[in-house]
Amino acid sequence: xxxxRNLQVYYGVIQALKDVSFTVNEGEVIALIGANxxxxxxxxxxxxxxxxxKAGEVLYEGVNLQKIAxxxxxxxxxxxxxxGRHVFAQLTVYENLLMGAFTRKDKSEIEETLQxxxxxxxxLMERKNQLAGTLSGxxxxxxxxxxxxxxxxxxxxxxxxxxxxxxxxxxxxxxxxKSISESGTTVLLVEQNAKxxxxxxxxxxxxxxxxIVLADDAKKLMxxxxxxxxxxxx
Amino acid sequence: xxxxxxxxxxxxxxxxxxIIALGYTMVYGIAKMLNFAHGDVxxxxxxxxYTLMSLAGINPLISVLAAIVICTLLGVTIxxxxxxxxxxxxxLAVLITAIGVSYFLQNVALLVYGSNPKSFTSVIxxxxxxxxxxxxxxxxxxxxxxxxxxxxxxxxxxxxKKSKVGRSMIAVSEDKDAAxxxxxxxxxxxxxxxxxxxxxxxxxxxxxxxxxxNLSSTxxxxxxxxxxxxxxxxxxxxxxxxxxxxxxxxxxxxxxSAYISTQLADAIVFLILIxxxxxxxxxxxxxxxxxxx
Numbered sequence: 001x002x003x004x005r006n007l008q009v010y011y012g013v014i015q016a017l018k019d020v021s022f023t024v025n026e027g028e029v030i031a032l033i034g035a036n037x038x039x040x041x042x043x044x045x046x047x048x049x050x051x052x053x054k055a056g057e058v059l060y061e062g063v064n065l066q067k068i069a070x071x072x073x074x075x076x077x078x079x080x081x082x083x084g085r086h087v088f089a090q091l092t093v094y095e096n097l098l099m100g101a102f103t104r105k106d107k108s109e110i111e112e113t114l115q116x117x118x119x120x121x122x123x124l125m126e127r128k129n130q131l132a133g134t135l136s137g138x139x140x141x142x143x144x145x146x147x148x149x150x151x152x153x154x155x156x157x158x159x160x161x162x163x164x165x166x167x168x169x170x171x172x173x174x175x176x177x178k179s180i181s182e183s184g185t186t187v188l189l190v191e192q193n194a195k196x197x198x199x200x201x202x203x204x205x206x207x208x209x210x211x212i213v214l215a216d217d218a219k220k221l222m223x224x225x226x227x228x229x230x231x232x233x234x
Numbered sequence: 235x236x237x238x239x240x241x242x243x244x245x246x247x248x249x250x251x252x253i254i255a256l257g258y259t260m261v262y263g264i265a266k267m268l269n270f271a272h273g274d275v276x277x278x279x280x281x282x283x284y285t286l287m288s289l290a291g292i293n294p295l296i297s298v299l300a301a302i303v304i305c306t307l308l309g310v311t312i313x314x315x316x317x318x319x320x321x322x323x324x325x326l327a328v329l330i331t332a333i334g335v336s337y338f339l340q341n342v343a344l345l346v347y348g349s350n351p352k353s354f355t356s357v358i359x360x361x362x363x364x365x366x367x368x369x370x371x372x373x374x375x376x377x378x379x380x381x382x383x384x385x386x387x388x389x390x391x392x393x394x395k396k397s398k399v400g401r402s403m404i405a406v407s408e409d410k411d412a413a414x415x416x417x418x419x420x421x422x423x424x425x426x427x428x429x430x431x432x433x434x435x436x437x438x439x440x441x442x443x444x445x446x447x448n449l450s451s452t453x454x455x456x457x458x459x460x461x462x463x464x465x466x467x468x469x470x471x472x473x474x475x476x477x478x479x480x481x482x483x484x485x486x487x488x489x490x491s492a493y494i495s496t497q498l499a500d501a502i503v504f505l506i507l508i509x510x511x512x513x514x515x516x517x518x519x520x521x522x523x524x525x526x527x
Contacts, residue, residue, distance in 0.1 A: 049414070050415075073417075074417040079415075082415065086409050086411070087412075088405050088409060091401065091404060091405070091408075099405055099416045100416060102398070102402065102416045103417035151417070
């Protein structure tokens with residue numbers, strides 16, 4: 001479904017991604033794990049066109065995404081939940097969700113998706129008229145995910161969804177990611193919380209300073225000695 | 235009675251400043267740039283009306299509508315040619331370009347219309363209202379300006395709060411990357427913002443020159459700067475701030491020229507701006523958003 005080939009990305013003279021290649025198949029949950037600054041966020045931002053690559057390709061259902069204007073990528077079925085939520089603080093929860101459906105036209109279908117998002121996140125329903133800037137961190141994360149779901153994505157890219165949340169909320173967020181995946185959406189997950197990420201992923205890639213150093217089934221990686229030592233704190 | 239009449243005059247001038255300030259503040263909010271050529275778009279609007287109405291004898295309403303259309307096109311063209319290529323440049327480069335565009339417009343007007351100021355004929359043909367046995371006179375220009383500005387502000391507010399385009403404007407002003415992820419075309423949104431701001435400048439040109447009929451290549455500059463002050467005064471980027479800032483500025487200017495000194499009126503306006511910024515750096519309506527992480 002999504003194939004990244006030999007991606008090279010630079011910030012000025014600093015190379016952030018070195019020859020990164022990986023694939024995501026339909027229906028999978030893929031985790032990209034690695035330390036701060038390994039290049040995980042850069043990969044997601046390059047896929048959705050917020051950063052342009054110096055070399056390499058991002059193929060989505062056979063289309064080279066780098067040839068497509070960034071604002072047109074969401075309508076192909078790719079939703080990106082950015083690191084740090086980035087909800088629109090001055091818009092209400094409801095208006096944020098409508099922004100998620102910006103490229104969709106059919107009002108009754110949008111309403112249907114809205115109800116399904118409210119069903120998945122009852123907290124958003126309760127707070128639909130509240131400004132997003134006044135929500136707690138966990139609620140903002142739910143809003144960012146709900147907003148992404150409003151575009152009815154085939155694949156969701158999620159960047160550090162657990163960042164800054166309490167352990168209880170982290171568990172809640174991961175349950176939601178699991179249920180999103182079970183309802184048929186492919187998930188590409190970037191996480192520093194490797195343990196949690198590997199527990200719900202099918203396969204995972206380990207990044208170190210812009211390079212993929214390991215790729216395997218999530219279960220195998222969980223038992224890999226070097227992964228255990230470096231990322232699982234065992 | 236004279237105080238009341240000055241106050242009304244101040245509100246009238248202030249509502250024109252508000253309309254101009256809206257152009258500054260919306261563009262700043264969305265493109266994060268100060269469009270210093272905004273005042274000169276008003277001047278161009280004035281010359282369009284002057285040419286059509288006074289020189290070609292065309293009906294005032296049609297002349298004003300033509301000025302609004304031309305200002306809108308001019309604003310979008312300026313944005314496309316001068317500012318869009320600089321989207322990733324430093325803000326200083328954009329600022330210098332804006333000043334360059336401003337001088338360019340002024341000099342083109344100078345070339346075409348010469349340096350002698352033209353006398354602008356009012357486009358408003360409404361009789362003055364005499365109240366309290368003729369002690370209080372409200373001019374026809376004021377009678378049109380204040381309600382018209384209020385209507386424009388109400389419509390603009392509704393447009394931004396309730397429409398999809400309005401929401402996308404708020405989204406772009408707050409977080410460009412996130413807006414792109416939603417599928418918003420940022421360049422298009424910025425162009426729409428320039429179009430709205432410049433259309434308002436067209437309206438402002440008709441209202442302002444009808445009250446202050448001195449039209450020359452530089453007559454957009456001072457109201458432009460005043461409206462910029464009004465926008466900063468109210469909190470740059472804030473739409474209600476621009477409205478309040480504009481009206482307050484107009485009142486302050488007229489009252490200080492009436493009671494203190496005509497020559498010092500402008501100085502007083504800028505002095506008050508400095509005081510406001512010292513006490514509340516974000517302006518009257520400006521607020522820092524506390525985002526929870």
